[in-house]
Amino acid sequence: MKKWLISILSALLIFSSGFGTIIAQADDTQPEINASAALAIDATTGQILYEKNAKQVLPIASISKILAVSVILDEIQAGKISWDTKVTISPEIAAVSADTALSNIVLNQGQQYTVKQLVHAALIKSADGATLALSTMNGDTVTSFNKKMQAKAKAIGVDDAKIYNAVGLQNSDLDTLKVPGMADSVENEMSATDVAKISQYVIKHYPAVLKITATKSEMFDTTTMDNLNEMLPGNASAMTNYTTDGLKTGTSDAAGQSFVGTGTYKGHRIITVILHANDTSRYTQTANLVNYVIGKYIPTTVDSSTSFAKATTVTVPNGKTVKLKTQFTGKMTLWLSTGTSVQNLSHKFLYKSALKDKNGKLTAPIKKNQTVGQVSLSGDNMTFIDGTGAKISLKAKAADAQANIFVRGWRAVFGY
Structure with a gap:
């Protein structure tokens, strides 16, 4: 089952259940989070507000792109590249971007796109081709960029991640770009704790990313990119007194419906992680998690x-x-x-x-x-x-x- 099919089933599930707008309600009972792993933390202090199997390493699919983008942002900050740096699309990247079974914006072979365009496509539309283009710019290969991602993860405090590419696809999905010497079936894996740490790092060091992830729709050349995050304000799964402005979905057969979200409640930011929602909407489980946090805790400023x-x-x-x-x-x-x-x-x-x-x-x-x-x-x-x-x-x-x-x-x- 490919990403588009899982996304369609997710949308049908929300529609058929009469889900509508989610209301954040005070509820002090222990939540039934129907997912393989889940975690909620305060985005600044890292205080753990809920955890379920948070240390279990699981497939994360396109959530990987947060780590990939953090490497790119580091290189922008270091002056190695800029938002306006042009990236020329290779035949291999163009072929991946044209695969309609993946999350994509079509990139034309030989055409140049700016780093800004590609980062926005990666975070708003989860575009695999755009992310791979970023990861192979300036002479990098999938393998060499993997090493950058692994080093970055380790610097953030993540030691158990399994990283094979920048997008979270199975190795075989990359065709000629796949990592040699690795099984076709391997794909990126992290724990909910790992995902939260990386998300916390990006939000702290590059808060402007949230302006990108909060963008509901944007043009990429002549193509309209609609944000995949259904919890953004005004969308079907938005909450009424909790404002979501990020962060990233992840969908594959192995990862199921996964989602790392972030938002604010009365001005206090939290990060939520849902890995492999079990036959239910990732957004429903995120809402259950947020409702639990709001019901159990009072955010107190010191x-x-x-x-x-x-x-x-x-x-x-x-x-x-x-x-x-x-x-x-x-x-x-x-x-x-x-x-x-x-x-x-x-x-x-x-x-x-x-x-x-x-x-x-x-x-x-x-x-x-x-x-x-x-x-x-x-x-x-x-x-x-x-x-x-x-x-x-x-x-x-x-x-x-x-x-x-x-x-x-x-x-x-x-x-x-």
């Missing part, structure tokens, strides 16, 4: 205005002020279970090395507004995709000079 005395009062044994008041700097979102507040969280101070004594204690002098380190906040079942905790910086609200030698001596004997 910033300089947050009152949390235990986590903002630091001990300076050799300072004139032993209990020094600090405040959070910067801003982050923590998704807290209903009925939980920031003050219920545990905390751990992580002082800057230059401000610690030999015993690891904070030491004076400290200047007003000086950053003294970070505080790590944690709670029951609060985990993060990178394995660390939620960290926010602390700065001193007032200066703290060193106490005199007699006071320090007294404290050394009798405590402080």
Whole structure:
């Protein structure tokens, strides 16, 4: 079964079920996510909001294009290419782009297209030919670009991905471009955690990508490209109080209906991953996942205005002020279970090395507004995709000079 057939069946399923516009509802029950793997995280902190088989490595089909585009964006940023760089279409790429069984925009052999055109085609229409054209520009081959993708994935923190091409097709689908020495049946595989990490990287480092993935329709030469993401505002599977603006679908026999999405709820961005929705719409499962997150958690902003005395009062044994008041700097979102507040969280101070004594204690002098380190906040079942905790910086609200030698001596004997 080819991509177009699966997409048609998906559309029929939505239509026949009377699906219409999805409403985000508060629901604190554990969701039945009908997919082989699923994950939801906060896009900034990586806080895990839901996971199911999130470490299982599975086929991802065209979701691969997010990683491929990230390599291209790195090269643009490094000045190796530009958005206006022209890419000449080879006979092999033209042949792939003309295959109507794949997701494609037809590219004419010998014609030149800009990097911008091809990136937009890859992300909006999931065009295989356009993505392969990007991956083989400037003398790269499918194999050499694979190495770039593998290196990029590793740099992001993805170690278990299986990458064979930039588009997520089976090796045999690439015909003369397929990777030699590999079975025809191999295709790209990642875990839901891997997909979320790569998506988080792209959103953080290249946020302008979301303007592309949020584009519902765009012209490619004389061809209209309609975005494949049915959860964009105004589309059949859009939600009413959750605004989707990305990110990428993936469809194949092995990957089934897969989708990595991103959107905002009350200004807070999350990333969702659905891998292999089982005989149901990927968008229905994404909506179920979002509804669960909205029902279970309250997105809570932690910033300089947050009152949390235990986590903002630091001990300076050799300072004139032993209990020094600090405040959070910067801003982050923590998704807290209903009925939980920031003050219920545990905390751990992580002082800057230059401000610690030999015993690891904070030491004076400290200047007003000086950053003294970070505080790590944690709670029951609060985990993060990178394995660390939620960290926010602390700065001193007032200066703290060193106490005199007699006071320090007294404290050394009798405590402080």
